Amino acid sequence: MFRSNVETVLEYDVLGPTHFCFNIEAAQRPGQTILRERLAVSSGVLVHRFTDPSSGNRFIRFDAPPGPLMVNYQADVELHQQIVPDDLPEVPLVEVPDDVLHYLSPSRYCESDQLQRVAHLQFGALSPGIARVKAISDWIHESVTYMPGSTTSYTSAQDVFVQRAGVCRDFAHLGISFCRALNIPARLAVGYVWFDEPPQDFHAIFEAWLGGQWVQFDPTGMAPVEQLVRIGTGRDAKDVAFSTIFGGVNMTRKEVRVDEHIHALQQQIEAELVAEDA
Incomplete structure (x- = not known):
């Protein structure tokens, strides 16, 4: 098990009426559990959210008027390690x-x-x-x-x-x-x-x-x-573009932050070693 805290901050100067579609949220999929998340978008914007049923990709869409725009996404996510055999064959x-x-x-x-x-x-x-x-x-x-x-x-x-x-x-x-x-x-x-x-x-x-x-x-x-x-x-x-933009904008800020909880992985390894010695 492994845990990460992630964050994206995107800021734009919107030059005219523009439609945005973002794919920045952690996917809902096996092996990945979203413990907490928060999405903030500039006030006055009506956000529509949907998930692609085949891929699990999550999207947010909205129209934005001219002026400054900010999108901020934060999440705590728990990952469960996949066991990969070293002799996997190619599939006919x-x-x-x-x-x-x-x-x-x-x-x-x-x-x-x-x-x-x-x-x-x-x-x-x-x-x-x-x-x-x-x-x-x-x-x-x-x-x-x-x-x-x-x-x-x-x-x-x-x-x-x-x-x-x-x-x-x-x-x-x-x-x-x-x-x-x-x-x-x-x-x-x-x-x-x-x-x-x-x-x-x-x-x-x-x-x-x-x-x-x-x-x-x-x-x-x-x-x-x-x-x-x-x-x-x-x-x-x-x-899988993180943003698809229909209109005229200037990006003024893009910041991605990732904090990994290394201790969670270390605790798992230590627990496995103890179990092997028992």
Whole structure:
């Protein structure tokens, strides 16, 4: 068990009547329990909230008039660690569940069809299974430089493969594309996690469908995947943008804070060691 306190503060100068859609709340999903949360939006704004039934992603929507706008979300979240066997196999296509099948197709930022030849040359000879996906993640970590500002909202996995630089979402997009090119369903997950290099921000990893379960991988190596407080899950970044804005605005502040309750994890480890010795 692991616990995190997370917070997002977003401030905008709204230039004209604008519609906002935010995906910044912790998802309601197995293995993740929201103990407490609070959402505050500038007064006078009527907020509509909804949850995508297939992904568990939670959204808030509203119209905002011209002027300053502030959105603040805080939550205490408890995470339950997933046990991942080290011998998980790849799933034959005929056994891929219907709701997982679309994670095999190319998407806006993950051109798995165009990277298919590269994926097979680089990873096709490796034994199928979790070890092959780990090899993909390790290759990205070693071959692509983490470089803030090196990519834009238009950068795709193919672009990242060519320029060999990007940020966390670019690393994840490349991992997803290689997996899909090898007929391994893969998707993007974004959320809150603490890492050493400031400033804190939303973080992206990828998941692969192995042995009948989703397994997390972080090619950046910036943080333990089991400590990610999930916000959203999707085919790529298009599905999990933290904000979608219809109108003219200037962002004046973006602050993400993550405080991890390390002692909770340490207590769990100590309890397990005591149990083993008993």
